[in-house]
Amino acid sequence: xxxxxxxxxxxxxxxxxxxxxxxxxxxxxxxxxxxxxxxxxxxxxxxxxxxxxxxxxxxxxxxxxxxxxxxxxxxxxxxxxxxxxxxxxxxxxxxxxxxxxxxxxxxxxxxxxxxxxxxxxxxxxxxxxxxxxxxxxxxxxxxxxxxxxxxxxxxxxxxxxxxxxxxxxxxxxxxxxxxxxxxxxxxxxxxxxxxxxxxxx
DNA sequence: TGTCCGATTGGT
DNA sequence: CCAATCGGACAG
Numbered sequence: 443x444x445x446x447x448x449x450x451x452x453x454x455x456x457x458x459x460x461x462x463x464x465x466x467x468x469x470x471x472x473x474x475x476x477x478x479x480x481x482x483x484x485x486x487x488x489x490x491x492x493x494x495x496x497x498x499x500x501x502x503x504x505x506x507x508x509x510x511x512x513x514x515x516x517x518x519x520x521x522x523x524x525x526x527x528x529x530x531x532x533x534x535x536x537x538x539x540x541x542x543x544x545x546x547x548x549x550x551x552x553x554x555x556x557x558x559x560x561x562x563x564x565x566x567x568x569x570x571x572x573x574x575x576x577x578x579x580x581x582x583x584x585x586x587x588x589x590x591x592x593x594x595x596x597x598x599x600x601x602x603x604x605x606x607x608x609x610x611x612x613x614x615x616x617x618x619x620x621x622x623x624x625x626x627x628x629x630x631x632x633x634x635x636x637x638x639x640x641x642x643x
Numbered sequence: 644t645g646t647c648c649g650a651t652t653g654g655t
Numbered sequence: 656c657c658a659a660t661c662g663g664a665c666a667g
Contacts, residue, residue, distance in 0.1 A: 487650070496650070507663060524651050525660030531650085544650055574651050616650050639651095646666085655656080 444468070444599045446592055452515030457534045457541035461488035462630050464532065465609060468599040469548055471580045479556055479580050481548025481570050482601065485631040485638045487614045489531075491540040496620035499540030510588045511540035518596055520577075520587040527574030530582050532591065532598070546573045546615075546629070548580075549637040556581075572639045608633050615639075 447467065454460055470480040491499025491511060498521070499511045510519040511533055519531040519542050531542040548570045550557055557569045557579040570576040577583065582596065589595040611627045618624065631638045 489650075498650080503664085505664070521650085522662065523649055525649090525662070527651055529650060542650095546650085572651070614650070619649090644667090647664090649661105649663090652659090654658090
């Protein structure tokens with residue numbers, strides 16, 4: 443089995459670099475009978491609290507929900523929005539430095555039959571091409587909030603480093619309230635990958 | 644306790 | 656374009 447990404451991958455200081463380097467990595471969730479459901483990360487966004495107006499931790503906001511963002515790099519931050527969807531994030535940097543990377547889309551790799559069961563009626567390219575969708579397909583919910591990514595509930599595995607020429611970037615999605623932070627090009631995706639979420643590229 | 648709104652999605 | 660849907664954040 444391929445090794446889990448080590449702690450040092452997550453505890454680096456620059457969340458934007460970590461976000462870019464997460465492209466191509468494998469997100470793994472164990473399923474029944476020692477099977478796995480997994481996907482290759484194809485789209486991410488960096489959130490650099492407490493300065494970043496778009497981050498939940500903006501201004502040092504520290505509540506029951508955001509507390510997870512203040513944990514050690516290599517922790518899962520799973521939150522619930524719009525009354526129906528979960529969103530999976532990777533906490534980065536040291537403890538008390540509330541940075542995180544939102545995983546916006548993955549390409550199915552293992553367990554695609556289970557993903558189809560969990561997203562009935564959806565075509566394969568529509569199983570995991572959005573942050574809420576991939577949580578449904580992979581079986582991620584708030585029970586995984588604060589899980590250690592070096593533990594056995596959810597983790598990431600290494601993969602080949604993508605050359606910069608295969609990566610595109612642009613502004614983050616759904617943060618119209620973030621004022622001067624709206625235009626930061628902190629969304630990254632793999633060029634021409636069909637599993638990147640829809641809406642402007 | 645009451646109000647406002649969201650790091651989205653799917654259907655019109 | 657817009658409704659769904661409900662927990663989190665914050666004011667009072």
